[in-house]
Amino acid sequence: MLQSYTLEELYYEYKEHSEREKAAKxxxxxxxxxxxxxxxxxxxxxxxxxEKREAESLKSDPDIKPxxxxxxxxxxxxxxxxxxxxxxxxxxxxxxxxxxx
Numbered sequence: 225m226l227q228s229y230t231l232e233e234l235y236y237e238y239k240e241h242s243e244r245e246k247a248a249k250x251x252x253x254x255x256x257x258x259x260x261x262x263x264x265x266x267x268x269x270x271x272x273x274x275e276k277r278e279a280e281s282l283k284s285d286p287d288i289k290p291x292x293x294x295x296x297x298x299x300x301x302x303x304x305x306x307x308x309x310x311x312x313x314x315x316x317x318x319x320x321x322x323x324x325x
Contacts, residue, residue, distance in 0.1 A: 306321065
């Protein structure tokens with residue numbers, strides 16, 4: 225049957241087959257991207273809900289402290305780490321670090 229095809233018809237059949245394969249591959253990739261996007265959106269929604277819940281609980285009871293707050297030992301350790309970093313990497317090491325909690 226293919227022997228009766230012209231060169232143009234054969235080229236069309238070849239291109240059609242390869243284009244269908246590309247389109248199928250793109251559909252699979254798009255579906256995977258959509259699944260990943262949905263998972264990311266779900267995680268972000270959960271994080272926002274948790275932050276909102278935590279903020280509301282802090283508003284309702286001002287005596288509640290965050291789970292962790294730095295102690296003087298923590299601050300001393302951080303200052304020591306910055307000092308060591310400055311010795312190794314130069315005086316501008318740690319300039320972008322905010323020490324206020």
